[in-house]
Amino acid sequence: MATTALASERRRSGLAAKQRKKALRTLAFMSPWLIGFAVFFAYPLISTVYFSFMHYDGFKPPTWSGTKNWTYVFEHYPYFWPALRNTLWLVVITVTLRVLFGLGIGLLITKIKTGTGVFRTLFYLPYLAPPVAATMAFAFLLNPGTGPVNSLLEKIGIPAPGWFNDPNWSKPALTLLFLWGVGDLMVIFMAALLDVPKEQYEAAELDGASAWQRFRFVTVPNISPIIMFAVVTGVIAAMQCYTQPLVAGKVASGVIQGAGTMFEPGYPEKSTLTLPQLVYNLGFQRFDYGSACVVALVLFALSMAFTAFLMRRRGGLIQAGD
Amino acid sequence: MTQVLDRPVELKTPASPAERTARRKALLEWIAIHSLGIAAALFFTLPFVFVFLTSLMSDDQALSRDLIPHTWEWANYRKVFDTPGFLTWWKNTLIYAGAGTVLVVLSSIPVAYALAKFRFRGRNLSLMLVISTMMLPPQVVVIPMYLFWAKQLDLSGTLWPLIIPLAFGDAFSIFLLRQFLMTIPNEYLDAAKVDGCGDLRTLLKVVLPMAKPGIAAVALFQFFNAWNDYFGPQIYASENPAAWTLSYGLESFKGAHHTDWNLTMAATVLVMAPVIVVFFFAQKAFVEGVTLTGVKG
Numbered sequence: 001m002a003t004t005a006l007a008s009e010r011r012r013s014g015l016a017a018k019q020r021k022k023a024l025r026t027l028a029f030m031s032p033w034l035i036g037f038a039v040f041f042a043y044p045l046i047s048t049v050y051f052s053f054m055h056y057d058g059f060k061p062p063t064w065s066g067t068k069n070w071t072y073v074f075e076h077y078p079y080f081w082p083a084l085r086n087t088l089w090l091v092v093i094t095v096t097l098r099v100l101f102g103l104g105i106g107l108l109i110t111k112i113k114t115g116t117g118v119f120r121t122l123f124y125l126p127y128l129a130p131p132v133a134a135t136m137a138f139a140f141l142l143n144p145g146t147g148p149v150n151s152l153l154e155k156i157g158i159p160a161p162g163w164f165n166d167p168n169w170s171k172p173a174l175t176l177l178f179l180w181g182v183g184d185l186m187v188i189f190m191a192a193l194l195d196v197p198k199e200q201y202e203a204a205e206l207d208g209a210s211a212w213q214r215f216r217f218v219t220v221p222n223i224s225p226i227i228m229f230a231v232v233t234g235v236i237a238a239m240q241c242y243t244q245p246l247v248a249g250k251v252a253s254g255v256i257q258g259a260g261t262m263f264e265p266g267y268p269e270k271s272t273l274t275l276p277q278l279v280y281n282l283g284f285q286r287f288d289y290g291s292a293c294v295v296a297l298v299l300f301a302l303s304m305a306f307t308a309f310l311m312r313r314r315g316g317l318i319q320a321g322d
Numbered sequence: 323m324t325q326v327l328d329r330p331v332e333l334k335t336p337a338s339p340a341e342r343t344a345r346r347k348a349l350l351e352w353i354a355i356h357s358l359g360i361a362a363a364l365f366f367t368l369p370f371v372f373v374f375l376t377s378l379m380s381d382d383q384a385l386s387r388d389l390i391p392h393t394w395e396w397a398n399y400r401k402v403f404d405t406p407g408f409l410t411w412w413k414n415t416l417i418y419a420g421a422g423t424v425l426v427v428l429s430s431i432p433v434a435y436a437l438a439k440f441r442f443r444g445r446n447l448s449l450m451l452v453i454s455t456m457m458l459p460p461q462v463v464v465i466p467m468y469l470f471w472a473k474q475l476d477l478s479g480t481l482w483p484l485i486i487p488l489a490f491g492d493a494f495s496i497f498l499l500r501q502f503l504m505t506i507p508n509e510y511l512d513a514a515k516v517d518g519c520g521d522l523r524t525l526l527k528v529v530l531p532m533a534k535p536g537i538a539a540v541a542l543f544q545f546f547n548a549w550n551d552y553f554g555p556q557i558y559a560s561e562n563p564a565a566w567t568l569s570y571g572l573e574s575f576k577g578a579h580h581t582d583w584n585l586t587m588a589a590t591v592l593v594m595a596p597v598i599v600v601f602f603f604a605q606k607a608f609v610e611g612v613t614l615t616g617v618k619g
Binding site: 022023025026028029030031032033035036037039040041043044045047048051058105108109111112113114119121122123125126128129130131132133134136137138140141143146148151180236240242243246247250251254275276279280283284289292293296297299300303304306307310311 | 352355356358359362363365366367369370372373376384385386387389429430432433435436437440442448450451452453454455457458459461462463464465466467468469470473487489490491496521546549550552553556557568569570572573576580583586587590593594597598601605
């Protein structure tokens, strides 16, 4: 009796030791991210919440200011609502167009039988262009004075818009830039389209379905999770859009000059403002860190809401968690 | 005349009328699809072409509405390289992209491996947190981070605030690698264990060789991320031109060469070209990464 008790005791402590070893191993492997998450995300996030209730300009020590920063941003800061309206515009129009265009290009590339590789590469390349360089290129292509696009438009007698210099055309110009870089969507739609079972098309064809009906009742239901994915990630990207509208505005306004120069945010007439630009404007141009944190938290809340939506979907980002 | 056509245009045997209409329909469809393809290809390539052509124009001509250069001024590129700072921006970008890529790969592999193959409490929670942080823009935490690097560590005006965090894993890279490691069958790991390999040895000797395409994709994305980063250098390096990167410097280049679109476009070409060259060498890994995560880098 005594010996078996001893053996099971030893086994249990052996098991506990093994488990402890396993936990340590997991901890060791996870440690880079655990440290990174704590130091570069969790701590600064809490800190952002804290600063959003403080008055702080970076020189004098922070002082408690209650909800002053919040009321300032929502009620008096002249750029907040225009930025949100622009974001809504980008979400509704740019994201829709980009998903439709990406799907169209994806369909086209699956139909092209000759030179597929060349076409695919050409369609994909613009997605790789560094954002600043791509924006610079479009600022040149679309510039109202000497730009090739307006030269061509005038040659065929179409009135040439002011693009990045016209508040009504700056967002369409940005949209054009984002449509040019549609390569990421093309690739995921292409993969999804090639995964649609061939038999379903054959069955539909036997039933006398037209090309449109086959698209509507076979293709779309099969790829709808990917369409959803493209829409949600597109919405998140639109909310977080920073470099392109900022650089376009700065180049079009013509005042850029290296570091620290003041520039009118959202040129022309606030039409290219987005939320992340407000964090920069408040924090690094006006040194109002507290209000910058308020905008940062708005950006955080909006991003998290859509990310949660993305993760809750079945077959979403985390597939086959074994 | 042994021309090989894989298109339905050969008419060798007399075909029935039904067959012939089917063939004609297929040919018309081929023409329609490929015309659309060429139109789309023009939309995607013409911006590159115009930028490149303008980069070769003389100063006077760049102010005109001409589309094609009269004289081919290759010296414009020389002038860009001679611009004070341009070579420094190149060097800084390579340091940021190179060091960042190495650090991200080294620090993300063990984390991704644990998330893909270990069973532990809080694994799903960790994965959700990884994905959440991946979906957040840098602006969310930039104020405290800036205060931390600039006021406490006095590192503003350098690229260290951008490089150091990359030694602690990057959410997107961890996620991409985890997705890739999930596709490696567990039998390989079990076999290694039976052979007496510990976890670290299994990772190094068995998993890593199989994960090369995933690692290549992560390295590429990270390299491009650093190359393209504008916000990071704007926050941390803007006060010190000696620490600027290409993406950040390019904009000031435009400011300094106000109306010289030819020089600005030459600089733009020089910022775009390396990315495109790297892509041609590593196309497969890159496209694999995009389809694996479906998420922009």
